[in-house]
Amino acid sequence: MVPDGSGMSLGARGISPNGAAPRCEHLDALVPVPPQSSICRECQAAGADWVGLVVCLTCGWVACSDDSPRRHALAHYEETDHPVTRALRPGSARRWCYVHRRAV
Numbered sequence: 462m463v464p465d466g467s468g469m470s471l472g473a474r475g476i477s478p479n480g481a482a483p484r485c486e487h488l489d490a491l492v493p494v495p496p497q498s499s500i501c502r503e504c505q506a507a508g509a510d511w512v513g514l515v516v517c518l519t520c521g522w523v524a525c526s527d528d529s530p531r532r533h534a535l536a537h538y539e540e541t542d543h544p545v546t547r548a549l550r551p552g553s554a555r556r557w558c559y560v561h562r563r564a565v
C-alpha cells in the first residue's frame with residue numbers, strides 16, 4: 462500500500478477546452494517524473510537533427526517529436542506502450558496521447 466493518496470487530487474483542473482472529446486484516462490495513471498535529458502539521445506548518437514523534443518510522461522524519456530525526421534518519440538511509444546508525451550520546450554504544456562491520437 463502506498464501511504465500518500467496520489468491520484469485523489471490529480472486532474473481536478475483537467476477540464477479540457479474541447480469538452481466534446483472523451484476524457485483521456487491515460488492521464489490518470491501518470492505520476493510526475495523529471496525529464497531524463499534535454500536532447501534526443503538517439504538522434505545525437507546518430508548525428509541527426511531534430512525539430513522538437515517531447516518527454517514521455519510515464520518514464521521521463523526524452524525523444525524527438527513527430528515533426529522530426531526520425532520520430533523517436535513515436536518509436537518509444539511503439540516499444541513501450543507509454544501513451545502520453547509533453548513538449549519539452551519551457552512554457553509549453555501541450556500533451557499528446559498516442560493511444561487517443563490527440564492532444565489531451
Ligand SMILES: [Zn+2]
Nearest residue numbers: 485487558561
Ligand atoms: Zn489517452
Ligand SMILES: [Zn+2]
Nearest residue numbers: 501504525533
Ligand atoms: Zn530522435
Ligand SMILES: [Zn+2]
Nearest residue numbers: 517520522543
Ligand atoms: Zn516512456
